[in-house]
Amino acid sequence: MTQPVTATPQLPEYKTVCGGVIKDPENYPSAIYHGERLYFCTRACLRVFDQDPDPFLAGDVEHPIEED
Ligand SMILES: [Zn+2]
Numbered sequence: 111m112t113q114p115v116t117a118t119p120q121l122p123e124y125k126t127v128c129g130g131v132i133k134d135p136e137n138y139p140s141a142i143y144h145g146e147r148l149y150f151c152t153r154a155c156l157r158v159f160d161q162d163p164d165p166f167l168a169g170d171v172e173h174p175i176e177e178d
Contacts, residue, residue: 121133124149125149126138126148126149126150126151126155127148127149127150127155127159127166127167128150128151128155128173130151132149132151135149138150138151139152139153139155139156140156141156141159141160143163143167151173152174152176154174154175154176155173155174157174158171158173158174
């Protein structure tokens with residue numbers, strides 16, 4: 111689940127709460143939490159986050175590996 115952090119100068123990078131870095135956030139699920147936009151690697155991750163945001167952000171919840 112680790113993506114290489116290679117910078118492409120012309121594109122900003124967005125960190126997912128899953129620890130990845132994405133350059134095309136419109137292709138990823140996101141949520142607003144405490145006024146901040148958070149990005150997720152998969153919709154499954156977003157669903158788990160929705161159910162229990164704090165433990166998820168604290169890293170106490172396993173990220174689902176399956177996409178849906
Ligand atoms: Zn994830």
